[in-house]
Amino acid sequence: MESRTLEHLLTLEDLRQLKYRYLRSVDQKDWDGLADTLTEDAVADYGTPAMGDRLLLEGRDAIVSFMRENLGPGLISVHAAGHPEITVNGDTATGTWAFTDTVIVPEYQIVIQGAAFYQDTYARGDDGTWRISRTGYDRTYEAMVSLSDLPKFKLTSNKWATVDQ
Amino acid sequence: MESRTLEHLLTLEDLRQLKYRYLRSVDQKDWDGLADTLTEDAVADYGTPAMGDRLLLEGRDAIVSFMRENLGPGLISVHAAGHPEITVNGDTATGTWAFTDTVIVPEYQIVIQGAAFYQDTYARGDDGTWRISRTGYDRTYEAMVSLSDLPKFKLTSNKWATVDQ
Amino acid sequence: MESRTLEHLLTLEDLRQLKYRYLRSVDQKDWDGLADTLTEDAVADYGTPAMGDRLLLEGRDAIVSFMRENLGPGLISVHAAGHPEITVNGDTATGTWAFTDTVIVPEYQIVIQGAAFYQDTYARGDDGTWRISRTGYDRTYEAMVSLSDLPKFKLTSNKWATVDQ
Numbered sequence: 001m002e003s004r005t006l007e008h009l010l011t012l013e014d015l016r017q018l019k020y021r022y023l024r025s026v027d028q029k030d031w032d033g034l035a036d037t038l039t040e041d042a043v044a045d046y047g048t049p050a051m052g053d054r055l056l057l058e059g060r061d062a063i064v065s066f067m068r069e070n071l072g073p074g075l076i077s078v079h080a081a082g083h084p085e086i087t088v089n090g091d092t093a094t095g096t097w098a099f100t101d102t103v104i105v106p107e108y109q110i111v112i113q114g115a116a117f118y119q120d121t122y123a124r125g126d127d128g129t130w131r132i133s134r135t136g137y138d139r140t141y142e143a144m145v146s147l148s149d150l151p152k153f154k155l156t157s158n159k160w161a162t163v164d165q
Numbered sequence: 166m167e168s169r170t171l172e173h174l175l176t177l178e179d180l181r182q183l184k185y186r187y188l189r190s191v192d193q194k195d196w197d198g199l200a201d202t203l204t205e206d207a208v209a210d211y212g213t214p215a216m217g218d219r220l221l222l223e224g225r226d227a228i229v230s231f232m233r234e235n236l237g238p239g240l241i242s243v244h245a246a247g248h249p250e251i252t253v254n255g256d257t258a259t260g261t262w263a264f265t266d267t268v269i270v271p272e273y274q275i276v277i278q279g280a281a282f283y284q285d286t287y288a289r290g291d292d293g294t295w296r297i298s299r300t301g302y303d304r305t306y307e308a309m310v311s312l313s314d315l316p317k318f319k320l321t322s323n324k325w326a327t328v329d330q
Numbered sequence: 331m332e333s334r335t336l337e338h339l340l341t342l343e344d345l346r347q348l349k350y351r352y353l354r355s356v357d358q359k360d361w362d363g364l365a366d367t368l369t370e371d372a373v374a375d376y377g378t379p380a381m382g383d384r385l386l387l388e389g390r391d392a393i394v395s396f397m398r399e400n401l402g403p404g405l406i407s408v409h410a411a412g413h414p415e416i417t418v419n420g421d422t423a424t425g426t427w428a429f430t431d432t433v434i435v436p437e438y439q440i441v442i443q444g445a446a447f448y449q450d451t452y453a454r455g456d457d458g459t460w461r462i463s464r465t466g467y468d469r470t471y472e473a474m475v476s477l478s479d480l481p482k483f484k485l486t487s488n489k490w491a492t493v494d495q
Binding site for chain 3: 010018021082
Binding site: 166169170171174207245247248249250261263265277279280282302303305306307308309310311313315 | 336339342343347349350351353354357358405410411412432434472479480481482483484485486487488489
């Protein structure tokens with residue numbers, strides 16, 4: 001049975017903060033910040049059919065390198081996660097999150113939108129800090145819209161527009 | 166005055182977990198899981214103009230049956246709720262949530278999107294478990310997009326595509 | 331170091347409630363409710379390129395007046411904020427939130443969508459109530475869609491449609 005203690009609520013808050021930092025690092029392309037949220041042996045299992053086959057990345061370096069190469073300033077990403085259902089078991093924990101994502105690639109004139117449920121595991125290190133040890137999701141859907149179908153579509157702001165690509 | 170106690174925060178967390186489970190059950194078409202989140206005499210008052218008149222469902226069985234019949238594998242639904250404003254009063258509680266929904270019906274080539282504010286009431290049973298006793302929402306807007314206006318739209322992933330319909 | 335106390339968690343909940351009330355007031359066009367969430371000298375720094383230059387509003391009255399004039403019943407707005415990363419320092423606090431917004435202007439047949447990160451500061455007054463003392467955001471993107479590109483688009487519900495404009 002889940003303990004009804006202050007320590008339990010503080011741990012839930014720690015884990016939510018960890019996930020928010022992970023998501024903010026991805027969308028702000030802060031790859032060092034992203035690395036800090038992962039254990040060294042973290043595994044990421046992202047299913048993104050629009051980009052090809054199921055993607056399994058093993059180790060913090062593999063995850064961060066993939067993100068750096070594939071989510072650069074040529075695209076805008078917005079990841080929103082909510083509905084955290086977290087179970088803590090000592091120094092490990094699991095979490096399910098509902099999530100939606102929007103990716104805009106101006107050069108290719110496409111917008112990708114989707115939704116999924118994240119399935120994460122978390123581990124508390126010897127330093128007392130929680131990190132993501134496994135993340136992945138099960139897609140509800142993913143769809144691609146071509147902006148050639150929306151000739152009057154106008155990107156009125158793009159944080160990355162002036163970044164050297 | 167709202168009590169500033171650990172028990173109060175634990176109850177808020179219980180009620181958020183309840184809502185997240187309800188929403189996940191709907192979008193994952195887990196009708197037994199959905200039933201578990203409702204009191205036997207639960208009332209649902211969903212206003213969904215695109216599907217016709219205001220919809221009032223009385224009783225857990227009526228709610229679950231309606232969902233099972235109308236949110237089957239022929240459509241993809243994504244419900245996202247946030248901004249919980251919950252007031253607890255002993256063994257009952259009320260909650261307001263901001264919410265957005267996306268429904269894609271591939272067969273009819275439509276996407277419905279909208280936003281609303283949920284107004285819920287919750288009840289704690291003799292078993293100590295919180296359940297939803299009333300749910301409903303006041304729509305801010307709802308809009309329908311026809312995919313015939315987006316000829317290059319492509320559904321690149323659909324969790325329900327292979328489910329027998 | 332952040333204190334791991336009940337009081338800290340209660341303060342985080344107070345600050346989340348404050349933000350939810352602010353967001354609900356904006357989308358429900360409850361301008362008196364909005365005023366209650368702001369300090370008298372609150373500053374808002376909204377960057378909304380689609381509506382022109384960066385917008386700096388100084389003082390509660392200036393913020394509320396601007397909202398009343400620019401977010402009236404002629405448009406539908408949906409603001410969703412999540413991922414709160416809040417740091418409390420005595421009677422002040424700062425918060426970062428991920429946020430998405432959708433604005434539909436039926437008369438001009440446009441939909442504006444975007445995402446940003448809010449950077450807020452909060453202050454606890456002599457009455458013990460937290461209010462927003464500064465809010466603003468850094469846009470990830472903003473895009474405008476013309477409904478003339480979607481001739482079959484249909485607004486099936488609009489809470490403000492019958493409000494005198």
